[in-house]
Amino acid sequence: MSLRHALLALLTAEPMTGYDLVKYFDGTIANMWSAPHSQIYPELRRMEADGLIDVRVVPRGERAQKREYAVNENGVAALRTWQQELADYQPERDVYRLRSAHFELSTYDAARRQLTEHRNHYMKLLTDTRQFVADIEARRVPLLQQRLKQRPEGEHEAIIAFKLFAFRGEITKAEAEIAWAQEGLDLLDDLEQRGAPLFGEEPARDPWSLGPS
Amino acid sequence: MSLRHALLALLTAEPMTGYDLVKYFDGTIANMWSAPHSQIYPELRRMEADGLIDVRVVPRGERAQKREYAVNENGVAALRTWQQELADYQPERDVYRLRSAHFELSTYDAARRQLTEHRNHYMKLLTDTRQFVADIEARRVPLLQQRLKQRPEGEHEAIIAFKLFAFRGEITKAEAEIAWAQEGLDLLDDLEQRGAPLFGEEPARDPWSLGPS
DNA sequence: GTAGTCATGTAAGAGGTTACATGATTAG
């Protein structure tokens, strides 16, 4: 049910169309939550049907229209309730860690490619998130400005502090992943230099060939 | 398709029943990959149908039977192929980070409960994983012993090194999450002491009451 | 005998991915 809450939370900053929400989910927040438009539009319709958001149909140009959604009191109540519930911790699924645990089935080359990709991915995330944190600190983020306008000044400090806190979590995580990937690349260099063989490096046997039986 | 590869990877250590695999997915590996039995049994049947694993029906007791699966050459080939492909990085979904970004909708109490839970969860993970790393280093892990028996001694070093590497990744991640949760708890204390109000602390207004319109 | 573990399934439904599909508007 978190897509619903992610959408509600974004909409509390200001009324938006589905298209706007899609764009936010392609931006910096994508590392906390994301969804394709094929998931967002139907969910907005359901949220509307459930009475959590209100729609305003706005004309654009001559013929076209767009649907602008706003959170209503039920929506805010749903968000509060959500925050009061304790989220429990489910088992994770980490493809990259799973792969790395079985690199002996890979080749030095492929393992290195994967870890380099891992490092690059989290380096980009780190750079983007650091920039975004700087933008928040400088009050340069339009969505945050809108959000603050909705609330009394006394709450501004906490609102900003929580946004920064969340993104610092992403930064800490990215740094940890970069360090881990680097450690892996060093390990691969070390093992290869010392001539450690991998099963993955062996030429695959044709299952239908007549091997020594 | 990673459940399939997680199962194949476990089965390369030694032939196992679905039940055995379920148990491994409840143990330390649960933090890399996990699945309930309702997912495992049908997947094993599909893998069998796809010719990646072979079955041996073993009697147990008088009447009962069990199905013991073993990876065959096609299965090994599938694992190698999987390792050769570069896994791409998809947007993540992190409920805890999402919540934390909107703690202003929560109460100090509930936010603290959540972060304490976060810290406890990763502290347990950290302790368990450290213990497991120690067990691997001491060659005390039965599954790993079985795995090593399958392979020539020259490969042992790399196999062990990759297992340790993967679990050190989990440790690094757990440490990062613990530090983040602690930072959050400190932030909450600081904000509350300085009397910062939260929207979530305000009593909810009954949407149907006649408020000042 | 009975509780705990071993062992294996099915099924409904939620959530997510990928592809298909369409059309208006705006900036150059």
Next chain:
DNA sequence: CTAATCATGTAACCTCTTACATGACTAC
């Protein structure tokens, strides 16, 4: 006029969660 952007959908398919279901075996 043409490309990019704005805007909103549907549908098939896969994955995962949760619940329902069953029965044998083993240790006490």
